[in-house]
Amino acid sequence: MRTVQRTAGARVLRDVLALGAAMVAVGASFGAVAVAAGIPVWAILTMSAVLYAGGAQFMAVGLVAAGSPLAAVLAGLLLNARHLPFGLALGDSLGPRLRHRLLGSHLLTDEATAFTLAQPEGAARRRAFWLAGTLLFLAWNAGTLVGVLAGGAVGDPAALGLDAAFPAGLIALLLPSMRDRDTRHAALGGAALAVIATPLLPAGLPVLLALAGPAAIALRRRSTPPGGAGPDLPAPAGAGRTGEGAAC
Amino acid sequence: MLIVVILTLAAGTYGFRVAGVLLRDRLDLPEWARLLLPVGAAALLAALAATAAFTEAGRFAGWARPAGVLVGLLLAWRRAPFLLVVAGAAGTAAVLRLLGVP
Numbered sequence: 001m002r003t004v005q006r007t008a009g010a011r012v013l014r015d016v017l018a019l020g021a022a023m024v025a026v027g028a029s030f031g032a033v034a035v036a037a038g039i040p041v042w043a044i045l046t047m048s049a050v051l052y053a054g055g056a057q058f059m060a061v062g063l064v065a066a067g068s069p070l071a072a073v074l075a076g077l078l079l080n081a082r083h084l085p086f087g088l089a090l091g092d093s094l095g096p097r098l099r100h101r102l103l104g105s106h107l108l109t110d111e112a113t114a115f116t117l118a119q120p121e122g123a124a125r126r127r128a129f130w131l132a133g134t135l136l137f138l139a140w141n142a143g144t145l146v147g148v149l150a151g152g153a154v155g156d157p158a159a160l161g162l163d164a165a166f167p168a169g170l171i172a173l174l175l176p177s178m179r180d181r182d183t184r185h186a187a188l189g190g191a192a193l194a195v196i197a198t199p200l201l202p203a204g205l206p207v208l209l210a211l212a213g214p215a216a217i218a219l220r221r222r223s224t225p226p227g228g229a230g231p232d233l234p235a236p237a238g239a240g241r242t243g244e245g246a247a248c
Numbered sequence: 249m250l251i252v253v254i255l256t257l258a259a260g261t262y263g264f265r266v267a268g269v270l271l272r273d274r275l276d277l278p279e280w281a282r283l284l285l286p287v288g289a290a291a292l293l294a295a296l297a298a299t300a301a302f303t304e305a306g307r308f309a310g311w312a313r314p315a316g317v318l319v320g321l322l323l324a325w326r327r328a329p330f331l332l333v334v335a336g337a338a339g340t341a342a343v344l345r346l347l348g349v350p
C-alpha cells in the first residue's frame with residue numbers, strides 16, 4: 001500500500017512541477033509587464049504574494065496603469081468570485097484544523113483545485129492540495145521576481161505557447177471525472193455557455209454561468225421528496241488519477 | 249492609492265477563498281448536495297479552460313491557442329503523461345505562431 005501511495009504522490013509532484021514551470025514563465029511575464037506599466041517593484045511583489053491570482057493581477061495592472069483603480073478592484077473581485085464555490089467543493093481537503101483552512105485558503109487557485117479534485121477523497125486529496133498549493137505559490141512568486149529583475153529581457157509567454165498549456169493542463173486533470181454523466185453534462189454545458197457569453201459579459205461572469213447547470217440539478221432535487229434519491233445521483237468529480245486522462 | 253487597490257483586492261479575494269472553505273463546515277448539507285459541489289467545481293474549471301482556450305480579452309484568441317489545446321486534449325484522451333499534454337499543447341501553439349498563425 002505504501003508503495004502505491006508513494007507512486008501516486010510522486011506522480012502528483014511530477015505533474016505539479018510541469019505546470020509550475022509554466023507558471024514561473026507566466027509569473028515572469030507578469031513581473032515584466034507590471035514594471036513596463038510603471039508599477040513600483042514593491043507593489044508588484046506584494047501583489048503576487050498577497051493577492052496571488054494571475055488573471056486579476058494582469059487585469060489590475062492594466063486598469064491601474066489606465067488610471068481606473070476602482071475598476072481594477074471591482075473587475076478583479078468579479079473575476080475571483082469563483083473561488084468561493086471552489087472552496088466549498090474542496091471542503092476539508094485543506095486539513096482538519098482551522099489554521100490549515102485559514103492558511104490553505106490563500107493557496108487556493110484554479111490549478112490547485114483541479115489537482116486536488118483529481119485525487120480520490122481523503123488523505124490523497126489533502127496531500128495533493130498542499131503540494132500543488134505550495135509549489136504553485138512559490139512558482140508564481142519566484143516567476144514574478146525573475147520578471148521584475150529581468151524586465152524587458154523576459155520573452156512573451158505566447159511565443160512559447162504557454163497560453164495553450166494552462167487550459168490543456170486543466171482539461172487533462174478534469175478528463176477522468178467526465179466518466180460521470182452529470183459531471184460531463186455540467187462541464188460541457190458550462191464550457192459552451194461561458195464561451196458564448198464571453199463577448200457579452202464582463203470577465204468573470206461567463207465562467208460563473210457554468211454553475212447554472214449544477215444549480216438547476218440542485219433545485220430539481222430540492223423539490224423532490226426526501227428518500228427519492230434517483231439513479232441520476234451525481235458521483236464525485238475526479239475520482240480518477242492525476243494526469244492520466246481516461247476515455248470519456 | 250496603489251496600496252489600497254492591492255490590499256482591497258487581496259482581502260476580497262481571500263474572503264471568497266476562505267468563505268467557501270469555512271462555509272463547508274457550517275453547512276449541514278444532505279448527501280446529494282455534498283456530491284453536487286465537485287460537479288459545480290468541474291463545471292467552473294471546464295468553463296475556465298474553454299474560455300482560456302478560445303478567448304482573450306473578450307474576443308477570439310486566434311487559431312494557434314485552441315489548436316494547441318486540442319492537441320493537449322487528444323494527448324490526455326490517449327492517456328499521455330501530464331507533462332506531454334502540457335508540452336504538446338504549448339509546442340503546437342508555439343510552432344503555429346512561428347508559422348504565422350495568429
